[in-house]
Amino acid sequence: MFERTRTASICVTAGTALITSLLLVGGAKAAGLPDGIDAEGKTAVLSLHAEGVQIYDCKAGLDGNTSWQFREPLATLLQDNKTVGRHFAGPTWELADGSSVVGKVAAQAPGKTATDIAILRLDVVSHHxxxxxxxVTxxxxxDTHGGVFKGTCAQPGAIHVEPYSAEYVFLK
Structure with a gap:
């Protein structure tokens, strides 16, 4: 009985910390973003660090040549070095509290280097x-690092995972 109460208490404490962080982040705005990425008029409600991979498939094109094509992301969402959610195909972001959003790319700009995936602004198209x-809207x-993979592939159906990290800012 004590263990169940203690676990419930830990869950409530973690949930309270997450809600507090949501309230404290409000009003934050990233400076110096390219046109279209800055979501003017919106307020940040949460910022999370992501560590994961971009997954690529080796596919044959219409010309018969094979190339690596992006399939999906797979990442852990972190706050203060603690896992608070995950990011996966959709693209979808899901928190440990059960809430999730699916986004659609609205604007993009190149990453800092040729090996960094693009920075993006995505509009939320569904909630759960x-x-x-x-x-979140x-x-x-x-602040993307890594994730880009190019080159030839010899075997259609092969998979490659390329490490990446990024900061995700959730806005309303």
Whole structure:
């Protein structure tokens, strides 16, 4: 009985910390963003660090040549070095509180180097749950490192995972 109460208490404490961070981040705005990436008029409600991979498939094109084509992201969402959610195909972001959003690319700009995936602004096209992401209307992918993979592939159906990291800012 004590263990169940202690676990519930830890969950409530973690949930309170997440809600507090949502409230404290409000009003933050990234400076110096390219046109279209800056979501003017929106307020940041949460900022999370992502560590993961960009997954590529080796596919044959119409010309018969094979190339690596982006399939999906797969990343852990972190706050203060603690896992608070995940990011996966959709693109979808899901928090431990059960809330999630799916986005659609609205604007993009190149990453800092040729091996960094693009920075993005995505408009939210669907929501699930009543947690921390329930009021989010846009997502920015900023400060990207890695994730780009190019080159030839010999075997259609082969998969390559390329490490990346980014900062995701959730806006309302």
């Amino acid at each position: 749950g009543d947690g921390g992401l329930s009021k 846009a997502v920015q992918r900023l």
